[in-house]
Amino acid sequence: MIVGELINSSRKAIRPAIKDYDANAIIALAKKQEMAGADYLDINCGSFTLDEPDRLVWLTNVIKEATKLPLCLDSPNVNALTAALPLINDRPILVNSITAEKSRFESILPLVQQYRTGIIALCMSDKGIAKTTEDRIRIVDKLVNDLVKSDVPVEKIYLDPMVQPVATTFNAAKPIFETVRYVKKEYPGIHCICGLSNVSFGLPNRQLINRYFLSQIIAFGMDSFILNPTDQLLMGAYYVSKTLTGEDKFCVEYLKKYRNGLYADSFNYS
């Protein structure tokens, strides 16, 4: 599953459109991501710290008219979520995100319950971001247990193991691989989700690194991604990787995308 990440006020190219209430720019960006293959659209205006709730309401209203895609409300701000959630009643919603931090868990959970949303659960506790595989697994166990106990259905839980940069964290990818493998084995039905760009932070040619990382974590069972769906090379990596891991029976999807001109960076085998 692909969550289109482009409508985010921390992106320089988008911020002015949100700042100036430029609905047409937002609509175009929503449609562009839908055309490119997004299954959900992320909506984030967290950098507008003073009036995030109003901005999120405006964005939600604009985007829900522009597309029928499910929406991912991306905010830790309870007021913003409380204002925007009642506006969406005709499609699935994902809330991005909850953590194992006590106060954040307790403030976000009632909204997830009331609006029966999907929930992205980050491997983060009151001790901070998980570092080792063991840290992550401990937080995963706690999050899953607490969410299921609170009547959140497993298929609505999206665990995010929190990818760290390989440039600054030694062996950053391994705990992600192992955590995803653990979740898929121990909790069938629960999803794993992540963003990609953090892995390449601080290095040149980030998108190349992101593509190979995507491919690797798909092989370990990651099934959902928050990414830029208009990046054709990245979407190529996504479809090729799914074909390799057996999710694309008879390579039907691969061949269809090929005929539509995806996989632009390849050349013929000789």
Place this chain on the structure above:
Amino acid sequence: MIVGELINSSRKAIRPAIKDYDANAIIALAKKQEMAGADYLDINCGSFTLDEPDRLVWLTNVIKEATKLPLCLDSPNVNALTAALPLINDRPILVNSITAEKSRFESILPLVQQYRTGIIALCMSDKGIAKTTEDRIRIVDKLVNDLVKSDVPVEKIYLDPMVQPVATTFNAAKPIFETVRYVKKEYPGIHCICGLSNVSFGLPNRQLINRYFLSQIIAFGMDSFILNPTDQLLMGAYYVSKTLTGEDKFCVEYLKKYRNGLYADSFNYS
């Protein structure tokens, strides 16, 4: 570890050079692969069925003068191996390959013992190529046991799980992932090796598929590859993937290759 695969008489571009004893063409191809980063050079003239031993002797003599790289004698033909092995006494040798087939194992093993070569061991028995993960693991256990019992040091064993095409074998990659993971866990010190191109057989844009497959199996522990080292995109995939899996501390190798212009298919992250 990279085994350069280009000197192979089944490749149309190379066959004439072997047929006509064109030493200069072979020397050029050896040096080109060395420059491109090969650690070993594969030598295969198996398509010359009538005089493979003579051809292999000629190739070995030409190539050992052209480069100091270790050589990988790629033949199941005992006569060819027996003729060529004594010619190499100044560098490591890899024999490609042995299997768990009774007659092949018994005929190749004495050469491995006598010349203390490394040995590529294919997941193949008298019942044919292994199909499931369980088949592969059973053959792996037998091969490792029989080789170690015969005084072949573990660090000289290169297990090849035998990659099958995803287009014709449902879920072809998964047993490869699991077998490599098993080997690395159960038999530390033993290498895993494979060719790549078989995985994409029958599909368009094969090199793109090969690159992502390379990346995925590196994440599971595959450490050696028989491939075309002059394919820059593929070598890019190799270095990026090693950086992601923590084998490239502080990303030193990645940055060095970047400054040297590798990773040509990338563009800047924005």
